[in-house]
Amino acid sequence: MKRLISLADAWAGKPALALWAGVLLMGAAIVGHAVLEASMVLHMLVQFPLLMLGAALLVDALPATSRNRLGSFNQLGISGLTFAVLISSVWMIPRALDLAVQVGWVDGLKILTLLLAGMAVRLSWPRAVLSLQAFFLIGWAMMTATIGLLYQEVPMRLCTSYLQDEQTNAGIGLVALSGSLVLVWFGQSLRRKSSV
Amino acid sequence: MAASACTMGFRVWTSESARRLSVRQAPPAVPATALTLTDGTPVVLDQWLAAQRRVTIVSFIYTRCNSLCTVLGNEFQQLQARIVELHLQHRVQLLSISFDPQGDTPDRIRTYARAMGANPAIWQFARVQRAAQLQHLLNAFGIVVIPDQQGGYVHNAALHLLDRHARLVDIEDLDAIQQTLINAEALP
Numbered sequence: 001m002k003r004l005i006s007l008a009d010a011w012a013g014k015p016a017l018a019l020w021a022g023v024l025l026m027g028a029a030i031v032g033h034a035v036l037e038a039s040m041v042l043h044m045l046v047q048f049p050l051l052m053l054g055a056a057l058l059v060d061a062l063p064a065t066s067r068n069r070l071g072s073f074n075q076l077g078i079s080g081l082t083f084a085v086l087i088s089s090v091w092m093i094p095r096a097l098d099l100a101v102q103v104g105w106v107d108g109l110k111i112l113t114l115l116l117a118g119m120a121v122r123l124s125w126p127r128a129v130l131s132l133q134a135f136f137l138i139g140w141a142m143m144t145a146t147i148g149l150l151y152q153e154v155p156m157r158l159c160t161s162y163l164q165d166e167q168t169n170a171g172i173g174l175v176a177l178s179g180s181l182v183l184v185w186f187g188q189s190l191r192r193k194s195s196v
Numbered sequence: 197m198a199a200s201a202c203t204m205g206f207r208v209w210t211s212e213s214a215r216r217l218s219v220r221q222a223p224p225a226v227p228a229t230a231l232t233l234t235d236g237t238p239v240v241l242d243q244w245l246a247a248q249r250r251v252t253i254v255s256f257i258y259t260r261c262n263s264l265c266t267v268l269g270n271e272f273q274q275l276q277a278r279i280v281e282l283h284l285q286h287r288v289q290l291l292s293i294s295f296d297p298q299g300d301t302p303d304r305i306r307t308y309a310r311a312m313g314a315n316p317a318i319w320q321f322a323r324v325q326r327a328a329q330l331q332h333l334l335n336a337f338g339i340v341v342i343p344d345q346q347g348g349y350v351h352n353a354a355l356h357l358l359d360r361h362a363r364l365v366d367i368e369d370l371d372a373i374q375q376t377l378i379n380a381e382a383l384p
Contacts, residue, residue, distance in 0.1 A: 089199070096202045098211040102340070109198075160211045160340035160352045 015061040022057030025050045030111060037101050040159065040166040045173040048091065051111060052118030059122040070123055080124030081136040087117040088140065092147050092174075094158035101161040130189060137185055141178035148174030212352050215338035216367045223363040229333045231293070231322040234309045236302055238325065241333070245362035250289045251380045254356040255370075256339050258296035258349060259308040271355070271370050273312060276319050278377060288380045290319040295334060295341050295351065297327045337364065359383050 029036065029050035036047040059067065074080045090096055091110055099106040125133065150158075151171025157164050200206060208214040229241045245252055255272060272290055279288055294300035300308075300323050309321045324330045334341065341351040355376045357366040365383065368376045 086199075090202065093199070093202055094210045095208060095214055098340075099202065113198075157350075157352075158210050161342060163342065163344060163350055165345075 018057045019061035022054045022061060025057065026054030026115065029054065033107065040162040040170040041173055043097065044170050045177060048114055051114040052121065055115040055118030056122035059119050067123065074124055074127065076132060077124030077128035078132065080120035081128060084117040084120045085136060085140050087113045089143060092144065098159050098161050133185065138182060141182045144178035145175045148172065148178065219364050219367055223365040224336065226358060226362050226364060227332055227336045229329050230325040232302065232325055234306060234316060234321040242362045245358060246360070248289060249360060250287055251360060251383050252289050252291050252358040253376060253380065254291045254293060254358060255353065256295050256351060257292045258294055259300050259304050260296070261348060271373060272319060275373055276315060278373065279318055285318050288377070292321045294321070294323045295330060295339065296349070297323050297330060
């Protein structure tokens with residue numbers, strides 16, 4: 001996540017580029033929703049990140065003053081990160097995934113809340129001190145990896161919309177994603193510490 | 197709040213348990229779907245069920261299926277045997293509804309029923325008369341059918357218990373034969 005955000009930092013000073021990149025990612029996630037949501041793996045591990053990254057890039061396109069104003073109620077990033085973790089956990093509930101696939105307005109709600117979560121992470125992460133980042137990232141990763149293990153181990157289909165194989169693969173993906181984000185963050189924090 | 201709504205107050209995590217809980221809380225009436233029975237008799241589902249004066253255990257099948265529906269076939273064969281054994285045929289009947297009207301022609305349904313050893317007085321098979329009505333029927337029961345990777349289908353198979361007024365009152369696991377019969381007998 002840190003690397004993604006430092007990637008996003010590279011957009012600083014190029015708001016138009018960030019805007020277009022953000023719109024492109026979000027557009028791909030929304031226009032391609034039928035294709036992405038037909039697979040549990042693409043739904044959770046491609047569409048969700050595209051929506052969150054796209055929204056984070058939109059934040060980068062904002063002038064620094066409005067970004068700071070948005071941050072005034074989010075001093076240490078705690079509110080924003082809490083919000084993002086809550087949204088992320090709701091959309092990992094099997095029934096929530098099914099409803100998003102089967103009911104149009106639920107899918108709309110999912111897209112909207114994931115966009116907001118992406119913005120919240122982008123606004124909050126730089127404000128959070130290292131220990132807070134550890135708290136939120138590791139907490140989120142433990143939850144996600146546990147759900148990922150469950151998806152792999154449960155001998156039944158948890159979603160009526162998806163086959164068992166898809167569920168297993170999505171589970172593997174969630175464990176891989178949460179593990180690698182923690183590793184990347186850990187590596188970056190170490191490097192930052194040693195360079196100080 | 198969203199999490200609470202989605203999990204019906206943190207009681208269910210999957211759509212399957214949500215649909216089971218919600219039919220127990222408020223049994224929905226089955227729709228007036230036009231069906232044809234094993235011998236080709238046209239019926240309207242809710243009227244036919246109400247006219248039967250029996251409780252009905254319903255399952256959804258497609259005859260090409262060689263995994264779950266074969267299990268369902270076996271479960272229904274066992275149910276039929278238990279119904280005969282316990283002399284429940286005037287109180288309980290079985291109905292298998294095909295969700296594949298293209299593949300399951302009336303002929304195929306008849307052949308399948310014969311192969312299953314279905315006694316028409318206890319166990320009927322049905323297919324929708326108009327394919328356009330199928331989705332409505334599946335929605336009413338909460339059945340989601342998705343294609344598998346071998347040209348067949350996967351669906352949330354279960355035993356659906358309907359009372360004498362054609363209301364869906366209970367949904368049990370496929371292998372919960374004993375429990376479903378006990379629940380069927382307990383219905384007024």
